[in-house]
Amino acid sequence: MPRVLVSDKLSPTAVQIFKDRGVEVDYLPDLGKDKEKLLEVIGQYDGLAIRSATKVTEKLIAAATNLKVVGRAGIGVDNVDIPAASRRGIIVMNTPFGNSITTAEHAVAMMFAVARQIPEANASTHAGKWEKNRFMGVEITGKTLGVIGCGNIGSIVAQRGVGLKMHVVAFDPFLSDDRAIELGIEKVELEELFARADFITLHTPLTDKTRNIINKDAITKMKKGVRIINCARGGLIVEADLIEGLKSGKVAGAGIDVFEVEPATESPLFNMENVVCTPHLGASTDEAQENVALQVAEQMSDYLVKGAVTNAINMPSISAEEAPRLKPFVKLAEVLGAFVGQVTEEPIKEVEVLFDGATAGMNTRALISATLAGLIRPQVADVNMVSAPIMVKERGIVLSEVKRDKSGVFDGYIKLTVKTDKRVRSIAGTVFSDHKPRFIQIKGINMDAEVGRHMLYMANKDVPGIIGVIGSICAKHGINIANFSLGRDNAGGNAIAMLYLDEAFPEEVRAELEGHEFIGSAKPLQFDVEEV
Template identity: 85%
Template sequence: MAPRVLVSDKLSPTAVQIFKDRGVEVDYLPDLGKDKEKLLEVIGQYDGLAIRSATKVTEKLIAAATNLKVVGRAGIGVDNVDIPAASRRGIIVMNTPFGNSITTAEHAIALMFAVARQLPEANASTHAGKWEKNRFMGVEITGKTLGVIGCGNIGSIVAMRGVGLKMHVIAYDPFLSEGRASELGVEKVELEDIFARSDFITLHTPMTDRTRGIINKDAFAKMKDGVRIINCARGGLIVEADLIEALKSGKVAGAGIDVFETEPATDSPLFGMENVVCTPHLGASTSEAQENVALQVAEQMSDYLVKGAVSNAINMPSITAEEAPRLKPFIKLAEVLGAFVGQVTEEPIQEVEILFDGLTAEMNTRALVSATLAGLIRPQVADVNMVSAPIMAKERGVILSEVKRDKSGVFDGYIKLTVKTKSKTRTIAGTCFSDGKPRFIQIKGINLDAEVGEHMLYTTNADVPGIIGLLGSICGSKGVNIANFQLGRNKPGGDAIALLYLDAPFPQDVLAELRADPKIESAKPLHFDVAA
């Protein structure tokens, strides 16, 4: 059955056609996002939801979206999506961070010019028939210091434009490397330097708990007298009451504000101030940008629903369309390794270490880690998946570590999982052969080669004679057919394991009989989802 997508906000006809061309059924209902009750009523029918800003993807809506796999936001901001709730339900949330980068950067530059030369007030005055040439004394941009807070997609474009305007550009971003700063032609500095040195400050950072109110009364006190502030990012980055006081005192000579603490902003103290240029969140409002983000979200959602490719996801590692076929069998392997340990572990998990050896270390290990955790947690939480598993592990205080190393054995590549509880440490390793099917190659440090089946039985015992006969006779007498049988031991007379691949689930009454035999230390029936 073809996946089905609902478009509940306005997207271009070309974007809708992209869904259709890629084999996705699409219902284009651009006004439905405003009707919360109707949206709640129909959302359960859809695998994907394409939105802009009008549709609010709340926890209540997510609870009703029983088939939903992906939400695609045509634009950068996902403030209208409850990402934690979506993640807990395993719903991927995508945005389109590059489609409107240039447009937003250009708007910031435009506001900077408008503030520097008081263009809106001068325009209004001239239209009113006045000729107040001496009233509007501006400042030059050239030679001034531009402080950029946040040097990601948009901030880096603004920085380059500032360099082109012959400004001295300084930038603060915790993730900005010296190499990248040099490439952009900017000076990497600390936030305090931005405040102290800048003639113009422009914000291009996301809204987080750390960045909320980053421009406040204390920050203004550290700035030059006559600084000018530009904000095309998020309204809450600036404490508006503090900005108003700084504008009134003359500490801030002017501000260009495209975003507000509360939107839509229809009544703000900033309105009517002569040294403030306000626009109604126009950063992404060009015909080119609106078309770009619509096309991108349609392409991204289609690629995921049809091919399993993940791009620009907020809560899931990216998987390109090119790597998806190669990665798919190893994602299944990772899930199976996690599922094995999850099914034999009774105590709370404290630590998880995942070792990627050889070619697996060169793969998208973030996706493989997510798959491993999903398999590990699923025996306790049935509806967990690659999106929700990392969050659940973190919420449970699990310490996670990842190790990569070059090929170290006979296999081109394998994954080894080590899980620690309060009293035990369990290890298992596996690989995929050319047929793409997962195989166990080591359990408890004991080497073996076992095909993974839907129904299996795992036993541990001392290495003594009679185990094969015991397992075979009990299964044979109870009508349990064995498809494959693998044994392993660490040394003669030491610890041994058996792994049986069965045609059907191992019966509970037979399990009790098997566990009663003194030769068997433990016996655990296992189930694996090995479907392609």
């Protein structure tokens, strides 16, 4: 039974979901704040469910020897070292939809609060003053709203802005023209957004490209009297530059829910009348907290029990519905990669994965990840579908994918081609009705080879008696052959043989086989598959 640690506060309903789905769970909501204690116990767990208090550092990941998945109840994963997790093959999931509406609503509320100076007017009125002339606001209707980042939350804010009769312009490199039309907004470049917007709201993750996206230079390009809202991430705005803009009057007001350093117990922004500050309340509604907790429990359980991957930051998603159908092809992809990885000695330069027929309509990103894991595992033992693509990229290997309609007798198959400085290797395989992988072509030679745990791959000449030679040598050394598959390019030409053995092939027998005049090479192989 997989075991999960919940180290931050989550809904009791989420804890029950783990239990109901066959996952052992330890609910220790204050453990995330105790770094040393967490470091001490993390090695016992397959999964770690967190919110923002737990910091999943490289040091913690190194100690998490059994960890397979980290689930963040919420959108932001700033508190998780994703590169370190990926290198260790740990899936990192978040819940990008559970608090989208709540955060979007908070951004709209902040916009109204800034436009009408509601917090200051409230404090003044509670103090017994009646300063009606002091709090002169501006209307929202007819103003231009600039949305930076038009993903899950940003698109909801954009829709609300349209509903408020605002003209909405958006900057997002991934926003398509069709999606912009669907939302009823205008897609623009960032500098144009700065120049036109009366209100600017941020809804982008914090990355190297977005860090300090609102700085002194950006504020210079904005309209005088612009109002800025940030309910996304601290670090998107250079706070010192914002303060300067507020003091000069270039920025008329700001609504800030997130800060460069949190918890923010003191800040020059707190003393400014034209600034509304809240303590990172974007996702703080009962509905949102419940939603993200339930989602993360469901996602982690589905992965640990069924192999389904949902909302992963560092791996292609595999739905619960497609997981059973995809699983045998994932194994096929792994063994194709493992074959090439075991027979290739020199550095790999290029990798091409071809999907033919039915496989072209599958989750090819997941299948490619599995192929790469099998390919580099002979050289890097501690690798899986999460870490393999990163390792391949780090090694400068060129990766390409090809999809095509059914072109042969098989409904679908996968073909892997690998190039080095010296040669090109290729192997193709498919899955039969028994859900077990088969090799159907090696080096362009057709064959039908059942894949077993222990195998021997041979290149030989197509001459009479060669099968007897191989069988005799194996028999002399007590090696039992479970299955023997052959193929050739033409009569009397080059041939290959795949032997499925009951036990690992002894290395000392290899020299005897390769010493035969008609046997070019013999390579013992091992595959991580179930025995028949």
